Amino acid sequence: MEPTIYLNFKGNCREAMTLYAETLGGTVLGVFTNADAPSPEDRMPGGDHLVMNMSIRLGSATVMASDAPEEWYSKPQGFSVSITPTSMDEFDRIYAILSKDAERVMMAPAETFWADRFAMFVDRFGTPWMLIIEGSKRVG
Template sequence: MQINPYLYFDGNCEEAFKLYEKALGGKIMAMLPHEGTPAEQHVPAEWKKKIMHARLEVGGEAIMASDAPPGHYAKPQGSSVSVTVKTKADAEKVFNALAEGGSVTMPLAATFWSVAFGMVTDKYGVPWMVNCEQTA
């Protein structure tokens, strides 16, 4: 079994995924707009280039997303995307990239379980937790 987060955006999925690709060191594997698909006829003309499905792979894992149809977007609440990295430097890089233009909920700092842990909501409204666990 595999469980992957699926995020919805308010028309800025492509922009967000390009940031995530860089911030997380991943690779965008799919960025499919409505245009050119059977779904094209079900969206307004100004929505045809919006993303119907995107997939970003990072370290053997995937995050998927799309632009929510017009009038159907709701801000995420009650969940976060959790990222675990190997080094404190990686935690700082990811956290700072996600925090740019967003809001820090909990600054990145050492905790009793982690060399570095922080929480941030990025400029697209997606909540993230960045964690660098202690080594045994």
């Protein structure tokens, strides 16, 4: 059994998830919108454009997401999506794209006592991220 990350967005699910797939070398597996529902009773509040379910494949992981109607949405907290780029150049590329217009940068890219490079931020879609390259500081 493997956990699946499931993210909620405020009407920009397709934009966010497409950016994540493109930036992280993933593939969009599927997108279902309110308009795809067989009847009005099967739709969530908010309009035909809202994404009911979208999934992307990142390596061996699946990330799923949907738009949440205003009355269902709550800001993500208490977790971060953690990514381990394969090189410093890849780290810098991913950070530049995902942190563009970030809601908040808690830690800009820097060396720490536990990692050769680490960054922590909330992107413009509200998703909290951590990027890490342990490198020479890898434990175990």
